[in-house]
Amino acid sequence: MAQLSDDCFAFGGALLPLAEAQARIVAHVAPASGCESVALSAATGRILAQDVLARVSLPPQANSAVDGYAFRHADLSLDASTNLPLAGRTAAGQAPALVPPGHASRIFTGAAMPDGLDTVMMQEDCVVDAHGIVLPAGLGKGANARPVGEDIAAGQRALRAGRRLMPPDLALLAGLGHATVDVRTALRVAVFSTGDELVDPPHPLAPGQIHDANRMMLLGLLTRLGARVTDGGILPDNARATAQALRAAAGAHDLLLTSGGVSTGEEDHVRAAIAAEGRLAFWRVAIKPGRPVALGEIAGTPLLGLPGNPVAALVTFSALGRPLLDRLAGAVYAPPPALRAVSGFAYRKKAGRLEYVRVTIGPDGVAHRYPKEGAGIITSLTESDALMALPEDMTNLAPGETAPVIPLGLLHG
Numbered sequence: 001m002a003q004l005s006d007d008c009f010a011f012g013g014a015l016l017p018l019a020e021a022q023a024r025i026v027a028h029v030a031p032a033s034g035c036e037s038v039a040l041s042a043a044t045g046r047i048l049a050q051d052v053l054a055r056v057s058l059p060p061q062a063n064s065a066v067d068g069y070a071f072r073h074a075d076l077s078l079d080a081s082t083n084l085p086l087a088g089r090t091a092a093g094q095a096p097a098l099v100p101p102g103h104a105s106r107i108f109t110g111a112a113m114p115d116g117l118d119t120v121m122m123q124e125d126c127v128v129d130a131h132g133i134v135l136p137a138g139l140g141k142g143a144n145a146r147p148v149g150e151d152i153a154a155g156q157r158a159l160r161a162g163r164r165l166m167p168p169d170l171a172l173l174a175g176l177g178h179a180t181v182d183v184r185t186a187l188r189v190a191v192f193s194t195g196d197e198l199v200d201p202p203h204p205l206a207p208g209q210i211h212d213a214n215r216m217m218l219l220g221l222l223t224r225l226g227a228r229v230t231d232g233g234i235l236p237d238n239a240r241a242t243a244q245a246l247r248a249a250a251g252a253h254d255l256l257l258t259s260g261g262v263s264t265g266e267e268d269h270v271r272a273a274i275a276a277e278g279r280l281a282f283w284r285v286a287i288k289p290g291r292p293v294a295l296g297e298i299a300g301t302p303l304l305g306l307p308g309n310p311v312a313a314l315v316t317f318s319a320l321g322r323p324l325l326d327r328l329a330g331a332v333y334a335p336p337p338a339l340r341a342v343s344g345f346a347y348r349k350k351a352g353r354l355e356y357v358r359v360t361i362g363p364d365g366v367a368h369r370y371p372k373e374g375a376g377i378i379t380s381l382t383e384s385d386a387l388m389a390l391p392e393d394m395t396n397l398a399p400g401e402t403a404p405v406i407p408l409g410l411l412h413g
């Protein structure tokens with residue numbers, strides 16, 4: 001079971017910079033998963049348990065990249081076309097033809113190169129006549145042939161331990177001949193919503209009620225990240241019931257994830273439950289949206305309490321939930337790549353906090369601010385393309401300046 005170590009609880013209530021909060025996750029949360037072997041078809045999103053070395057070369061034999069004629073480059077005259085007699089034919093999947101010296105040979109895409117031949121001319125570029133083939137001058141040695149191990153050579157490291165497996169990784173593993181892969185066991189994550197105003201769809205709403213939107217989003221985000229999720233339902237705004245439900249779930253899960261109830265209001269019982277039942281590591285991070293976000297533990301199980309507004313819940317899940325999951329799962333957290341876009345708008349912000357502005361990106365690469373900015377506007381997530389991440393120290397963004405952007409699609413998987 002992962003444990004939060006003691007010294008992170010000394011922290012008071014000040015706003016913690018995001019990088020510091022992420023560093024605390026790594027420093028204080030231990031990996032919680034074991035290892036198992038799974039079929040490649042079930043491995044998307046799972047964390048690679050060990051380095052994988054290529055046990056064969058890719059491609060395993062030299063082969064043709066085009067449909068055409070293979071020959072020895074040494075037989076080609078440098079400044080005039082060359083006539084070569086033809087011998088043999090090799091299609092993909094066949095053993096390569098035996099080709100006598102001084103001959104060219106018919107070959108197709110993916111077919112093994114006949115022994116001794118090193119270059120292929122595309123069929124569109126040659127003329128076949130009664131004597132064989134006419135090859136124009138000018139083709140470089142090795143053209144249109146794929147050498148053994150061009151992709152990866154046997155013995156080289158193909159994938160590093162700790163990597164979250166994505167479909168191209170599965171292509172590489174399958175290409176290297178693996179049917180299964182050793183991965184870290186899936187994290188068991190229980191997801192709760194909190195709030196007396198929440199009801200599950202499709203129940204009709206009584207006055208004052210709204211449908212719970214966050215739980216479905218969080219369950220989806222976790223599933224895409226390879227977690228085994230438990231739907232913990234909706235917790236009422238009641239300190240005892242909240243504490244009891246979280247404590248009951250702690251034993252059978254590697255992580256408890258809640259949304260709502262982490263601010264300072266009288267009805268915010270998650271933070272109070274952590275303080276009463278377990279220990280709180282931090283609960284205020286210098287990001288907008290999403291400032292109230294609590295990391296703690298209950299009965300030895302980490303708990304991440306996300307804010308209730310759906311946009312804030314997504315942003316904090318990505319900024320803190322994702323690194324926490326990666327840490328628990330034994331993965332190496334890789335922040336989204338640093339892409340930049342040109343701003344089409346002016347923006348003023350307070351120094352000292354990281355601000356995520358929802359933007360759409362036009363065909364010209366210019367980012368436009370989504371017109372509705374409330375942290376509860378779910379359509380701002382479905383309609384935007386990216387979050388523009390304005391750094392802590394920035395106070396003014398002028399139109400035409402570039403700023404970092406994180407495509408929303410990268411936050412989801």
Ligand code: AMP
Nearest residue numbers: 193212213214215260261262307308309
């Ligand atoms: P809270 O963090 O509990 O103060 O909630 C902040 C805002 O988010 C309130 O307007 C809540 O009604 C809303 N909210 C909380 N949880 C959810 C949820 N699961 N789905 C949709 N809205 C929510």
Ligand code: MG
Nearest residue numbers: 194195260261
């Ligand atoms: Mg609430």
